[in-house]
Amino acid sequence: MNELIRLVYASKAAFRAVPVTQGVEPSVARILMQSRRNNSQVNIGGVLYFGDGYFFQALEGDRKVVNQAYQRIAADPRHREVTILSLKTVPDRLFADWSMKYVPVEQAVRAFVRDRGYLRFEPLQFQEEEAEALIKLFHQQRSGEAPDIEKKSGWFGLRALLPRKFGGSAGR
Template structure:
């Protein structure tokens, strides 16, 4: 059974570009073995991630994230059983907010900035789908 899980969390320490690159590299190396695909967005100290895959694999990954001391305020935004993946093309895609039209953010949020703690899970999911359609996802895979 396939599921899609979306969560938000706050980084417990400042991250630099190299830190984020290491997280993506690790995800892209490990996710294929677990059958997990998805997207990661990091901005202003906040992570938003979508994970898709088998229920057991996705649940196990989420438990590791919740227990990871690099994350605080881990909040489940949505969890659903799915018939097919929306993000099958990425072992872990990266959202590039610089390529995002600011009007798209305003479509789904009060302030025009990405704050998953102030958005519904449905709005975040719709925003991620539109990000894919608009080319705001870095498709480079390792």
């Protein structure tokens, strides 16, 4: 039988991030696009956070497929010091609706690290329990984007066209 796992790692970006006031940093946006295209093809998913020059990512899915993806990701020259923080067998995927959720939640992360006695976001230092707690926090966050399930069903696109009385958002 297939075994479902969640692998959480952190790494340091090898590029200098372009400051953005809105939206996603361009190099991160490219990574996100690649991740979504590839992950949806092999039925894995997860969540990605980028802050203070560090990546923090969870990959969920079949053990073998996640391991293969991780090997490829870890060898990517766009980051270094790639460090596994947690690897667990799980009963369900937390991010089942996402090929790769992106969480632009700097305030929430700032509060999280402060509460745990860190001066800044230093995910390479995280204990397994801290990594898991941050993943749970990301699970609770709304992302501002449509999850794959809405994109697939066409509901998200349809909603924008439908008037409100039919459950849409047009005319707001």
